[in-house]
Amino acid sequence: MSELNIYKPYLMRIEKIIDEAPGIKTFRLLFVNEEEGKNFSFKAGQFGEYSVFGEGECTFCIASSPTRKGYIECTFRQAGRVTTALANREVGEIIGFRGPYGNIFPLESWEKKSLLFIAGGIALPPLRCVIWNALDWRERFKDITIIYGARTVADLVYKYELEEWSKRGDLKLITTVDPGGETPDWKGEIGFVPTVLEKASPSSENTIALVCGPPIMIKLTLPVLAKLGFKPEDTFTTLENRMKCGLGKCGRCNVGKFYVCKDGPVFTLAQLNTLPAEY
Amino acid sequence: MEIERKLLKKGSLGKLFEKITASGRRILAPVQDGENIFFKEVCSPEEVAKDYIQTTLSAKSAVFPACEKLFEYKFEGREVKIEDRDLNFKPTVIFGLRPCDARSFSALNAVFSWDYQDELFKKRLERTAVIGLSCGKADEYCFCTSVGGGPGDSQGSDILLTQIGSGDYLAEVITEKGKELVAISPELFEPAGDQDKEKYLAKLPKQFELKALSEKLPGLFNNTELWIEQSLRCLGCGACAFVCPACVCFDIQDEAKRDGGVRLRCWDSCGFSLFTLHTSGHNPREVQNQRWRQRVMHKFSYFNDRLGVIGCVGCGRCSRICPADMNLLEHLKAIAEAGK
Numbered sequence: 001m002s003e004l005n006i007y008k009p010y011l012m013r014i015e016k017i018i019d020e021a022p023g024i025k026t027f028r029l030l031f032v033n034e035e036e037g038k039n040f041s042f043k044a045g046q047f048g049e050y051s052v053f054g055e056g057e058c059t060f061c062i063a064s065s066p067t068r069k070g071y072i073e074c075t076f077r078q079a080g081r082v083t084t085a086l087a088n089r090e091v092g093e094i095i096g097f098r099g100p101y102g103n104i105f106p107l108e109s110w111e112k113k114s115l116l117f118i119a120g121g122i123a124l125p126p127l128r129c130v131i132w133n134a135l136d137w138r139e140r141f142k143d144i145t146i147i148y149g150a151r152t153v154a155d156l157v158y159k160y161e162l163e164e165w166s167k168r169g170d171l172k173l174i175t176t177v178d179p180g181g182e183t184p185d186w187k188g189e190i191g192f193v194p195t196v197l198e199k200a201s202p203s204s205e206n207t208i209a210l211v212c213g214p215p216i217m218i219k220l221t222l223p224v225l226a227k228l229g230f231k232p233e234d235t236f237t238t239l240e241n242r243m244k245c246g247l248g249k250c251g252r253c254n255v256g257k258f259y260v261c262k263d264g265p266v267f268t269l270a271q272l273n274t275l276p277a278e279y
Numbered sequence: 280m281e282i283e284r285k286l287l288k289k290g291s292l293g294k295l296f297e298k299i300t301a302s303g304r305r306i307l308a309p310v311q312d313g314e315n316i317f318f319k320e321v322c323s324p325e326e327v328a329k330d331y332i333q334t335t336l337s338a339k340s341a342v343f344p345a346c347e348k349l350f351e352y353k354f355e356g357r358e359v360k361i362e363d364r365d366l367n368f369k370p371t372v373i374f375g376l377r378p379c380d381a382r383s384f385s386a387l388n389a390v391f392s393w394d395y396q397d398e399l400f401k402k403r404l405e406r407t408a409v410i411g412l413s414c415g416k417a418d419e420y421c422f423c424t425s426v427g428g429g430p431g432d433s434q435g436s437d438i439l440l441t442q443i444g445s446g447d448y449l450a451e452v453i454t455e456k457g458k459e460l461v462a463i464s465p466e467l468f469e470p471a472g473d474q475d476k477e478k479y480l481a482k483l484p485k486q487f488e489l490k491a492l493s494e495k496l497p498g499l500f501n502n503t504e505l506w507i508e509q510s511l512r513c514l515g516c517g518a519c520a521f522v523c524p525a526c527v528c529f530d531i532q533d534e535a536k537r538d539g540g541v542r543l544r545c546w547d548s549c550g551f552s553l554f555t556l557h558t559s560g561h562n563p564r565e566v567q568n569q570r571w572r573q574r575v576m577h578k579f580s581y582f583n584d585r586l587g588v589i590g591c592v593g594c595g596r597c598s599r600i601c602p603a604d605m606n607l608l609e610h611l612k613a614i615a616e617a618g619k
Contacts, residue, residue: 054535251528
């Protein structure tokens with residue numbers, strides 16, 4: 001990124017494309033200019049503006065962990081004009097990336113605490129970044145629990161990593177699909193995330209909860225977390241308002257006087273409780 | 280810098296324009312264009328519009344164009360090459376800018392220069408000098424005095440001209456940039472006598488207390504009734520934002536050709552329903568009263584809280600242009616007075 005032009009993206013080469021679920025892909029991106037890649041760093045929770053030249057820019061989190069150097073990954077659903085153009089790219093092609101932007105999950109301040117990750121559907125990517133970061137620093141944390149749900153088995157993303165995580169002895173993974181979304185050989189839970197969370201009833205003692213999902217899931221999950229004793233200041237989520245610049249200038253991602261691109265995307269429930277409902 | 284007071288004869292304007300142009304600067308000035316008055320490049324004072332209260336658009340586009348190239352890209356096989364844009368903007372003198380519009384540059388600058396530095400804007404502003412022109416007349420839409428400005432306010436101008444009885448101008452040289460302009464043709468700037476500037480300025484009483492308004496707004500966020508009442512007529516056309524000298528929200532878009540293209544930054548408006556629409560179909564500001572609330576809150580509360588400026592200079596353009604006859608001043612007065 002040129003120091004003078006804050007809108008000029010890095011050129012990134014698509015190294016790998018993974019079909020995660022219907023309409024959902026993961027790209028692994030390498031810096032075309034190796035020097036830029038070496039100087040690039042980010043922290044868990046940050047996001048960027050990904051662009052297809054000729055189509056425009058779109059906003060997603062960085063889904064890979066900052067502990068994995070040399071590349072970044074993003075996972076996106078094909079939904080609008082730019083994501084459709086992005087989904088049509090092939091390995092070896094060039095796209096643009098601006099970032100990293102926004103605040104972070106304060107992972108370094110969570111030493112000796114337990115972590116509870118709760119995600120729904122396409123909202124696992126922002127937490128996957130934190131999960132891998134925490135797993136790469138495994139000895140710094142106590143228990144790690146992941147509860148992940150999707151509408152159907154096919155809609156689960158990172159299936160290969162879910163498999164890997166389920167085999168690790170140092171974390172507890174609970175996967176679930178909505179009733180009717182299961183396949184005959186499905187071995188996970190069947191039920192909505194809030195219900196499964198209540199059933200699993202993880203301890204809130206010395207534990208940070210990270211929740212990402214569709215608004216309805218978050219709305220129904222938060223009361224369960226409160227019931228389990230999680231304090232609002234220990235409950236984290238990310239907001240995803242529409243953005244253009246990511247730089248606190250274009251004026252559309254604000255929630256009241258707070259800019260999701262500058263003051264977020266990571267917010268505690270305690271902070272959200274003070275914000276107007278503009279997200 | 281201490282303000283220097285000079286006298287610029289009406290008949291000297293032609294010579295001044297000549298000297299400015301000869302120094303390699305372009306001059307933008309209000310030019311009559313049918314019913315409208317726009318800032319255009321001129322060479323002589325004869326081209327400049329006379330006897331108007333307000334130009335149709337401010338000179339915002341001189342520092343923040345309505346559509347501006349951020350960079351170019353070219354496809355070379357599977358590779359992409361980015362060509363950064365040239366920041367070597369031609370030095371510009373904006374002549375005849377009203378004090379309200381001159382003030383608006385500091386609101387724009389606040390957004391473009393907090394945190395990340397927007398060099399495109401910065402470079403344009405650096406190379407722009409403003410010869411402001413005080414207002415001898417105002418209309419019922421003007422309310423600069425209510426938002427901290429005034430018909431003879433010098434903030435944002437490098438030289439401020441006030442036309443006095445003889446038709447000549449009292450020239451207040453306010454900044455170093457102003458001094459540089461005087462230095463181009465010092466012989467044109469004569470010593471000023473004891474001119475009483477105030478005598479020639481429009482009289483515009485304050486209509487509301489800005490501080491009270493800004494303090495009140497956060498508590499009114501959830502007063503849906505108020506926002507609905509104020510915005511019932513709003514068509515969401517965005518004309519208010521287009522003519523606003525202090526509106527800064529923008530969109531980023533690509534314009535593609537076969538073998539390359541440009542990425543552009545274009546003016547946008549919080550009044551549009553698409554402004555905050557998520558791809559999922561969810562919209563945090565889904566109805567017009569929420570978008571009107573955002574417009575008022577952003578300009579008079581969020582801007583003030585975060586950047587210490589007000590996103591309004593009281594030029595009145597939004598109210599003059601509104602096809603549904605919404606009047607910002609009336610709405611602000613209603614908010615400032617509510618519950619008194």
